[in-house]
Amino acid sequence: MFCRLMSLRCAVLILAAFGWLVPGLGLSAEPELVPNLVPGTEPLTETGDFSVKMANGISGYLLKATEDSVAQRRQAWRPNFSTLENYAKSVEPNRRRLQKLIGAIDEQVATPKWEYVCGPDAPEVIAETQRFQIRAVRWTVLPGVWGEGLLVEPTGKPLANLILIPDADQTPEMLAGLADSDSTCFQVLPLVEAGCRVLIPQLINRECTWSGNPEIAMTNITHREWIYRQAYEMGRHIIGLEVLKMMSAVDLLKQEADTPLGIAGYGEGALIAFYTAALDQRIDATLVSGYFNRRNNLWREPMYRNVFGLLREFGDAEIASLIMPRTLIIEHSQAPEVAGPPTTPANRRPSAAPGALTQPAFATVQQEVERARGLTRCPAGPVGIIEFVHNPDGQPLQTGSPKAISEWLDALNYKIQCESLPPEKMRLADRKFDPAERQQRQVAELVEHCQQTVRRAEQIRKAYWQEAQPVTTAAEWPQKTTAYKKRLWEDLTGKLPDPTMPLATKSRKLKETDKYTMYEVKFDVWPDVFAWGYLLVPKGIAAGEKRPVVVCQHGLEGLPESVVIVDPKWPKYRNYRGYGARLAERGFVVYAPHNPYRGQTLFRQNQRKANPLGYTLYSFILGQHQRMLEWLGGLPYVDRERIGFYGISYGGLSAVRIPSLLDGYALSICCACFNDWTRKITALDFRAAYMFTAEYDHFQFNLGSTFNHAEMASLISPRPFMVERGHQDGVAPDEWVAYEYAKVRRHYAALGIPEKTEIEFFTGGHEIHGQGTFEFLHKHLNWPEEK
Numbered sequence: 001m002f003c004r005l006m007s008l009r010c011a012v013l014i015l016a017a018f019g020w021l022v023p024g025l026g027l028s029a030e031p032e033l034v035p036n037l038v039p040g041t042e043p044l045t046e047t048g049d050f051s052v053k054m055a056n057g058i059s060g061y062l063l064k065a066t067e068d069s070v071a072q073r074r075q076a077w078r079p080n081f082s083t084l085e086n087y088a089k090s091v092e093p094n095r096r097r098l099q100k101l102i103g104a105i106d107e108q109v110a111t112p113k114w115e116y117v118c119g120p121d122a123p124e125v126i127a128e129t130q131r132f133q134i135r136a137v138r139w140t141v142l143p144g145v146w147g148e149g150l151l152v153e154p155t156g157k158p159l160a161n162l163i164l165i166p167d168a169d170q171t172p173e174m175l176a177g178l179a180d181s182d183s184t185c186f187q188v189l190p191l192v193e194a195g196c197r198v199l200i201p202q203l204i205n206r207e208c209t210w211s212g213n214p215e216i217a218m219t220n221i222t223h224r225e226w227i228y229r230q231a232y233e234m235g236r237h238i239i240g241l242e243v244l245k246m247m248s249a250v251d252l253l254k255q256e257a258d259t260p261l262g263i264a265g266y267g268e269g270a271l272i273a274f275y276t277a278a279l280d281q282r283i284d285a286t287l288v289s290g291y292f293n294r295r296n297n298l299w300r301e302p303m304y305r306n307v308f309g310l311l312r313e314f315g316d317a318e319i320a321s322l323i324m325p326r327t328l329i330i331e332h333s334q335a336p337e338v339a340g341p342p343t344t345p346a347n348r349r350p351s352a353a354p355g356a357l358t359q360p361a362f363a364t365v366q367q368e369v370e371r372a373r374g375l376t377r378c379p380a381g382p383v384g385i386i387e388f389v390h391n392p393d394g395q396p397l398q399t400g401s402p403k404a405i406s407e408w409l410d411a412l413n414y415k416i417q418c419e420s421l422p423p424e425k426m427r428l429a430d431r432k433f434d435p436a437e438r439q440q441r442q443v444a445e446l447v448e449h450c451q452q453t454v455r456r457a458e459q460i461r462k463a464y465w466q467e468a469q470p471v472t473t474a475a476e477w478p479q480k481t482t483a484y485k486k487r488l489w490e491d492l493t494g495k496l497p498d499p500t501m502p503l504a505t506k507s508r509k510l511k512e513t514d515k516y517t518m519y520e521v522k523f524d525v526w527p528d529v530f531a532w533g534y535l536l537v538p539k540g541i542a543a544g545e546k547r548p549v550v551v552c553q554h555g556l557e558g559l560p561e562s563v564v565i566v567d568p569k570w571p572k573y574r575n576y577r578g579y580g581a582r583l584a585e586r587g588f589v590v591y592a593p594h595n596p597y598r599g600q601t602l603f604r605q606n607q608r609k610a611n612p613l614g615y616t617l618y619s620f621i622l623g624q625h626q627r628m629l630e631w632l633g634g635l636p637y638v639d640r641e642r643i644g645f646y647g648i649s650y651g652g653l654s655a656v657r658i659p660s661l662l663d664g665y666a667l668s669i670c671c672a673c674f675n676d677w678t679r680k681i682t683a684l685d686f687r688a689a690y691m692f693t694a695e696y697d698h699f700q701f702n703l704g705s706t707f708n709h710a711e712m713a714s715l716i717s718p719r720p721f722m723v724e725r726g727h728q729d730g731v732a733p734d735e736w737v738a739y740e741y742a743k744v745r746r747h748y749a750a751l752g753i754p755e756k757t758e759i760e761f762f763t764g765g766h767e768i769h770g771q772g773t774f775e776f777l778h779k780h781l782n783w784p785e786e787k
Contacts, residue, residue: 044506081378103237158197165269172200235702285411290335302355308701309614317372324384327411362394474718494615533593536584548642548781552580555649629664660715675732678704710743726764
């Protein structure tokens with residue numbers, strides 16, 4: 001008998017060593033035999049930092065997708081080359097989509113007007129000769145928003161109207177000969193002396209003088225990024241706002257219908273001129289200098305150039321095709337070079353996103369030019385004219401080279417000769433003028449415009465959600481919100497294909513206590529992209545028994561271990577309090593996945609790589625959780641209908657972002673995050689708002705106009721939803737949290753299920769409380785508490 005028992009025990013140990021479960025062997029007098037592997041998995045032998053490997057894998061996936069996007073863009077285009085008119089009509093849907101992508105969606109002032117910027121110390125005419133006059137002007141664009149710059153007019157009737165847009169760090173005075181300039185500035189006066197009227201707008205520059213709130217913090221964020229951040233969240237963009245300024249200027253300059261109109265720009269001004277010409281077909285000829293290039297490295301450029309979803313449909317070649325059949329001149333000149341955001345001055349927060357501008361290589365510019373020509377060439381010939389002006393040796397030209405200017409003016413159908421006339425000294429008015437004051441006005445107007453939009457965000461969202469009203473019953477609500485889930489996932493978050501790799505799960509045992517066994521688990525999702533986490537399996541699960549699961553999601557810079565460390569001396573214990581381990585001790589199966597928001601710039605630059613493709617980090621996180629739910633649901637001791645989500649901080653954000661789209665979660669608990677998210681992102685009067693921090697990954701295009709936390713929670717309903725809130729949590733004030741949650745409570749009550757939602761306030765900070773939430777899990781996952 002003794003020998004048979006020893007043989008049986010040896011057999012069990014051998015089976016366990018290979019990771020095979022042997023339930024129900026009837027050895028109740030012996031210690032529970034724990035397998036070294038999770039059922040159905042292969043041994044995990046790989047070592048290294050899986051967090052870094054995950055981030056690098058996502059990066060590789062995105063870089064490949066960026067390269068692939070060039071060929072895939074044609075699926076979004078249906079050009080009709082039968083006639084020039086039909087061509088313009090056929091690309092109109094692409095034009096309108098581009099307009100939306102760059103946030104040029106606000107309704108302009110119906111009847112724009114000029115105003116001269118003058119006063120007691122500022123005469124109307126600031127400089128003149130016998131052949132022209134220079135005035136400081138502004139023009140209406142949006143309510144409260146004006147364009148500003150210099151208007152240089154010949155004394156006779158102008159032969160052409162021109163808009164010359166300097167780079168962001170140049171002033172109109174440099175182009176007009178009123179301030180020191182260099183070879184990167186267009187020379188305006190020869191154009192005026194040849195009979196052209198020229199408007200020189202001022203762009204928002206790359207300084208950081210007014211980026212911040214002196215009562216809270218000033219930052220090193222450039223003015224362009226400062227406006228970009230608050231505009232982007234509401235579906236607007238610094239690019240689109242400045243394009244609207246140019247389109248309003250076109251309205252004014254085209255009042256004389258028989259006068260041709262051209263637009264040109266250098267550097268950032270070239271970007272604005274390029275996009276304006278693509279949207280506004282009244283522009284007859286366009287000159288782009290120091291900008292045109294392949295956009296595969298858009299993620300390396302400054303944050304204010306980030307356009308969500310652009311590369312799905314548009315590179316520079318595709319945008320050029322929208323200018324056809326009009327004329328486009330591309331000049332390969334010395335482009336602005338920007339090493340990064342401003343060096344952080346004293347007493348300013350280093351909050352700016354990284355991003356640089358470098359000289360485009362001649363080969364890549366030429367390649368994109370040829371691609372643009374190919375897109376607009378049909379059997380009958382090219383649809384329009386794309387001229388590429390460059391040095392034979394590929395070296396950059398001086399901005400506004402004679403050949404580029406000549407080609408541009410010829411395209412206006414007027415043989416305007418920029419001959420060298422005898423120099424005539426300008427008479428300068430006794431005018432006290434500071435370009436910095438004009439820049440401050442321009443920044444302040446756009447900030448106020450964006451903040452007005454933010455203040456209307458709740459009303460904008462209410463109108464957006466009208467299709468789902470009225471709220472009826474819990475049974476009908478999921479059907480009424482199907483379209484909203486689709487938009488949140490596909491249009492705002494970015495939906496990747498469903499996981500394509502075989503599951504191929506691997507595991508290894510990490511730890512065993514008297515209450516649970518912990519395993520490390522890794523499985524594939526897409527090529528180069530995997531999921532990884534810790535699985536905690538309670539002891540004492542009977543054969544055939546199905547347990548509920550709690551997915552415990554770590555916060556920013558966390559790891560799976562963050563939620564299971566029970567050592568009070570660990571610095572982050574006061575935030576996490578080992579809540580994953582504590583839940584496993586209560587009998588829940590616990591899974592602690594890794595979400596790829598660790599590594600600071602490393603993961604944030606993955607967000608930058610994702611955005612031009614119409615993706616976000618949550619595009620990957622959702623796929624990882626899809627695969628995770630599939631795997632968890634297949635474990636022999638898991639009840640796939642009772643899988644809950646419980647996240648803290650960034651994991652709390654995941655608690656509204658993931659279960660709102662994945663129905664495989666039976667409930668969700670949001671800790672240390674839930675609040676008026678749009679306000680948290682864009683507020684200029686709150687110290688912890690993301691306008692003042694380096695967490696630029698949080699800004700998501702148009703989210704504030706469509707989904708706040710309450711709307712996301714409504715997509716979780718009729719499943720249970722709970723908020724855990726510490727009174728001293730600096731994420732947001734209690735009042736913001738309570739106000740946003742009141743909308744959730746009202747929604748659940750309207751569905752007739754108020755008992756399925758709760759909020760717990762407690763005395764504490766940014767931390768797991770683990771009392772009301774644990775009761776919530778026991779109640780709604782139907783797992784009895786031990787008394």
